[in-house]
Amino acid sequence: MFREKIKVLDCTIRDGGLINNHEFDRRFVREVYKAISEAGVDYMEIGYRNSKNLFAPGQFGLWKFCDDDEIRKAIDGIKSNTKISIMVDVGRVELEDIKPKSESPVDMIRTAAYVKDIDKAIFMANDFHAKGYETTINIMAISLDQGPELDEALHQIEEESHVEVLYIVDSFGALYQEPVEYLVKKAKNILKTKEVGFHGHNHMQLAFSNTIEAIIHNANFLDGTVYGIGRAAGNCPLELLIGFLKNPKFDIRPILDLISKEFIPLRDKIEWGYIIPYAISGMMNVHPRAAMALRKSEKKENYREFFESLSDTGTD
Amino acid sequence: MFREKIKVLDCTIRDGGLINNHEFDRRFVREVYKAISEAGVDYMEIGYRNSKNLFAPGQFGLWKFCDDDEIRKAIDGIKSNTKISIMVDVGRVELEDIKPKSESPVDMIRTAAYVKDIDKAIFMANDFHAKGYETTINIMAISLDQGPELDEALHQIEEESHVEVLYIVDSFGALYQEPVEYLVKKAKNILKTKEVGFHGHNHMQLAFSNTIEAIIHNANFLDGTVYGIGRAAGNCPLELLIGFLKNPKFDIRPILDLISKEFIPLRDKIEWGYIIPYAISGMMNVHPRAAMALRKSEKKENYREFFESLSDTGTD
Numbered sequence: 001m002f003r004e005k006i007k008v009l010d011c012t013i014r015d016g017g018l019i020n021n022h023e024f025d026r027r028f029v030r031e032v033y034k035a036i037s038e039a040g041v042d043y044m045e046i047g048y049r050n051s052k053n054l055f056a057p058g059q060f061g062l063w064k065f066c067d068d069d070e071i072r073k074a075i076d077g078i079k080s081n082t083k084i085s086i087m088v089d090v091g092r093v094e095l096e097d098i099k100p101k102s103e104s105p106v107d108m109i110r111t112a113a114y115v116k117d118i119d120k121a122i123f124m125a126n127d128f129h130a131k132g133y134e135t136t137i138n139i140m141a142i143s144l145d146q147g148p149e150l151d152e153a154l155h156q157i158e159e160e161s162h163v164e165v166l167y168i169v170d171s172f173g174a175l176y177q178e179p180v181e182y183l184v185k186k187a188k189n190i191l192k193t194k195e196v197g198f199h200g201h202n203h204m205q206l207a208f209s210n211t212i213e214a215i216i217h218n219a220n221f222l223d224g225t226v227y228g229i230g231r232a233a234g235n236c237p238l239e240l241l242i243g244f245l246k247n248p249k250f251d252i253r254p255i256l257d258l259i260s261k262e263f264i265p266l267r268d269k270i271e272w273g274y275i276i277p278y279a280i281s282g283m284m285n286v287h288p289r290a291a292m293a294l295r296k297s298e299k300k301e302n303y304r305e306f307f308e309s310l311s312d313t314g315t316d
Numbered sequence: 317m318f319r320e321k322i323k324v325l326d327c328t329i330r331d332g333g334l335i336n337n338h339e340f341d342r343r344f345v346r347e348v349y350k351a352i353s354e355a356g357v358d359y360m361e362i363g364y365r366n367s368k369n370l371f372a373p374g375q376f377g378l379w380k381f382c383d384d385d386e387i388r389k390a391i392d393g394i395k396s397n398t399k400i401s402i403m404v405d406v407g408r409v410e411l412e413d414i415k416p417k418s419e420s421p422v423d424m425i426r427t428a429a430y431v432k433d434i435d436k437a438i439f440m441a442n443d444f445h446a447k448g449y450e451t452t453i454n455i456m457a458i459s460l461d462q463g464p465e466l467d468e469a470l471h472q473i474e475e476e477s478h479v480e481v482l483y484i485v486d487s488f489g490a491l492y493q494e495p496v497e498y499l500v501k502k503a504k505n506i507l508k509t510k511e512v513g514f515h516g517h518n519h520m521q522l523a524f525s526n527t528i529e530a531i532i533h534n535a536n537f538l539d540g541t542v543y544g545i546g547r548a549a550g551n552c553p554l555e556l557l558i559g560f561l562k563n564p565k566f567d568i569r570p571i572l573d574l575i576s577k578e579f580i581p582l583r584d585k586i587e588w589g590y591i592i593p594y595a596i597s598g599m600m601n602v603h604p605r606a607a608m609a610l611r612k613s614e615k616k617e618n619y620r621e622f623f624e625s626l627s628d629t630g631t632d
Contacts, residue, residue, distance in 0.1 A: 205521045244520075260619050303576050
């Protein structure tokens with residue numbers, strides 16, 4: 001028995017890009033797209049659409065900008081029913097860089113925002129909707145914003161936006177199943193006309209179980225990445241999610257091949273996964289940036305000092 | 317707010333011994349015992365008590381046998397409130413090798429059994445109880461035995477045994493939160509006079525979340541291992557469990573130090589953790605022995621072939 005409404009979005013290249021400056025080469029992106037397509041995954045998110053006025057193209061990989069032409073080159077000639085998604089951050093995109101859907105290979109645009117920026121996110125997402133795209137708003141760092149401001153943001157999204165999906169994003173990998181249940185139920189309760197999605201982070205090895213918990217409470221849009229790649233500890237491993245879902249349209253085998261051939265070697269070059277400073281960040285409900293800095297320093301395995309630096313509870 | 321009844325058992329040396337032939341040296345075991353004691357963990361399981369008639373001592377490390385004298389040497393002089401546990405398997409121990417508690421450094425004996433062997437397990441555990449030990453029965457591979465035979469075994473344990481704790485053991489790492497809820501509630505319902513424990517395996521990165529789920533439904537005895545070491549994908553990482561529990565008696569820092577100093581180097585020598593063939597075993601609800609054999613072969617990264625070998629559903 002499966003729930004037909006469930007849609008899986010692979011954000012391997014997009015979230016993985018946060019740990020390699022978005023510098024996946026075209027060959028690699030095509031291999032990922034091929035496997036994701038063969039696996040029957042519904043969406044593949046290929047990167048960010050950032051303003052070139054804010055970020056100099058020479059200093060980042062292609063997927064920091066996701067020009068329509070670059071996307072076309074990456075997917076050209078590959079048989080696929082997988083839709084293409086891009087992500088935009090509030091304040092980092094020029095709306096005129098988003099052409100009408102009829103002129104673009106992109107199907108969906110996801111707007112990532114903190115609760116405090118929800119008005120801007122709604123404005124942007126409505127612009128993309130008017131241009132013909134499927135749209136979502138992804139509320140980041142939701143573990144910090146579980147109070148009345150979140151309620152207000154959810155009501156605004158329901159009443160003022162045209163998005164199809166509201167995503168709960170556990171940016172800090174700080175949630176476990178009880179808060180996931182609380183948040184998904186709250187969102188389902190307020191957002192009568194929209195779907196709820198979930199994007200987990202794996203700091204405490206809870207991204208997959210939190211995604212299962214979101215499924216149990218009727219979230220229908222689910223993010224995963226191949227071999228769990230993504231910022232810091234990474235995301236919900238796509239292969240586990242596909243293995244769990246019963247929908248016969250999915251085939252795990254192309255993803256297993258992709259891991260064998262591409263991700264085992266890649267993991268020797270760039271680091272993600274279960275790493276103690278990221279686990280500590282999750283326990284502390286803080287952004288992993290301090291842990292990411294630690295991992296680039298000579299103190300990378302000095303966990304006690306890192307733990308104590310985050311847990312100073314003095315009043316000064 | 318914490319639940320005072322919760323007891324944490326570290327089985328680093330015992331379950332970790334399954335991947336290195338129980339060959340941890342005395343220095344290493346003392347370092348683990350020191351850190352576990354400083355962290356305030358309630359029990360440390362140090363290995364198995366196996367019959368030397370069945371297993372030749374020269375072919376295994378010390379912790380396959382856990383002679384009382386070896387345990388004494390390992391813990392001698394270390395300040396500790398941590399109790400010592402050993403595990404026995406049905407059919408692999410000589411009852412006369414278990415001296416009365418008053419002559420042994422061991423506090424608790426856990427009898428591991430499949431549902432089919434529950435009569436033998438009760439007989440053994442009652443013998444250990446009569447000798448003065450705390451006792452448990454740990455039902456292994458419970459994901460295969462969720463039907464009426466499990467109910468009968470639980471009733472027998474309640475009515476015929478003197479054990480303090482019945483453990484649910486997800487040997488195959490096949491459970492997620494819904495079956496954990498089902499099994500813990502069932503056990504709590506039948507075992508009116510005993511505590512329920514949970515021992516997870518991490519094949520699908522669910523050992524920690526399943527342990528949280530067991531806590532939510534009032535399991536009070538919880539297993540973990542340092543850095544998640546254990547057979548195949550390993551167990552619930554003790555550091556995550558200690559980080560989650562609110563009991564002020566626990567201190568995570570000695571465990572963080574132990575990981576920095578001992579387990580990061582150890583992980584380069586022996587393999588455990590999130591490894592695709594173990595994840596596949598978990599999805600398929602099978603013993604990881606085929607995956608363990610694969611990892612020792614030249615085909616260790618050939619995931620597709622391994623997946624297909626387990627998923628042949630023909631009628632022949």
